[in-house]
Amino acid sequence: MPTVREIAQRAHVSIATVSRVLNGSPRVSDDARLAVMRAAQELGYSTDHRRSAPQVSRSVLVLTREQTSDDALPHQQAAGEFERRVWVGVHSALEQQGIAARLQKSSVSIEEAKQHARDIGVSGLVLLGGVRDAAFVKELQSLSIPFVIAGAHLRPIEVNCVMADVGQGIQQVMQHLIERGRRAIGFINGPNTTTTSAEKYEAYRLSLCTHDLPFDPQRLTTSEFSAESGYQRTDQLLEQCPDLDAIVFADDVIAFGGLRAIRERGLRIPDDIAVSGFGDYELAGFASPSLTSVHFDMTMMGVITARRLCMLFDDPDDYPWLIRVPTSLVIREST
Structure with a gap:
């Protein structure tokens, strides 16, 4: 069965619009609804069950790197603090938009990327810290999955990311x-x-x-x-x-x-x-x-990341953004 993203590409609309149409939401123009239904039929997606089927809530997966036995404990603590603070920002910003967020460990594999593409309930992804595998990111791009990296860029690959300056x-x-x-x-x-x-x-x-x-x-x-x-x-x-x-x-x-x-x-x-x-x-x-x-400000980094992702749902950009969060120096006894 075709994915929601394939239907969106064929209908020339956003993934969020396809989800609304398939869930029977009234907040869609007649032209967009017609384009989605036509694209779904052409791709062989059955729409007969959509009125009786339960609605799929929009959600965002926040992916963190799976820890290995080689990770030293202090590194885990520091990485955990970064992830915790960014997560607070992402969750609060998405909650204001009525979007659920789930924290999940990632294997950054090609198959995992394909699983996300098949999941109609996943509207987009946030990649935290160490989740920056180039092959994984390129697969997400090829599947047209909206995502934003929080914590680093991935140059020369052009992606949406939010990081400290x-x-x-x-x-x-x-x-x-x-x-x-x-x-x-x-x-x-x-x-x-x-x-x-x-x-x-x-x-x-x-x-x-x-x-x-x-x-x-x-x-x-x-x-x-x-x-x-x-x-x-x-x-x-x-x-x-x-x-x-x-x-x-x-x-x-x-x-x-x-x-x-x-x-x-x-x-x-x-x-x-x-x-x-x-x-x-x-x-x-x-x-x-x-x-x-x-x-x-790691929490603000999370807020900005979530807001950028929401922009991509309804108005995908061809040109990725690199957003830098300003830094400040906290002077203590060691200097």
Whole structure:
């Protein structure tokens, strides 16, 4: 049996319009109703049962990445905090529109994408954080499933996404450190596989350039998003660059491990070396010392994501939007 999306494509209307017609909703123009019914018949979709069948409520699936045994506990906690805050924003915004939202783990497989396409009750998807598999996203696009990514972009693939202005955040913390007299600033970035890491790296280099500070590749390294990896990378960086007077971490979780490595070397924070993170997770205020971090409104990110998705239901755009949520620097004891 053809999918709702195939009917929508053939009738040149939105998926939401097809759902309303098949559910017998009066909130559809006669022309749209006729186009949908004709397309459904041409594709072999039976409409005889639609008056007696129960109506299918419009809903949105909010997909999160399935955890694996390799995920370190601190990373799970940080990822959980991001997902929880974004979920609150998505849920509240959709609820105002009378749309149900369901949180669901995703395997990001091709078959899963096809299952979503066959589900008449699913109007669209929100992809949180790590759910950014390129093959999965391309399959969603080919099936014309409305979706928005919250937390990162997927360039060079053009998709609708809402993310923090990570470049702005790195420049803010660099400006703060330089104003405090720091000149030998190291940088521990996230893994090269993430799209935000490239932007953070560019912002780090740009900040050095605009303040006439030299770029030393020895002061730069990458880490997985775990405290253990942050600990190891920080220890290695301090071994090869003992003159550092500040380290910028691309994520709070990485910084938590870095704080321990710095203390074990007998260095005082911030007297000997200043430390900053990114994300402003709840634990940042309880670290020892409390962690200066780049903050962005994750709940508002969820609201914006939901509003953009609702726009796509009734008026699909050919040109995807990249929406950036502004950042601010929360200064604490570590700088």
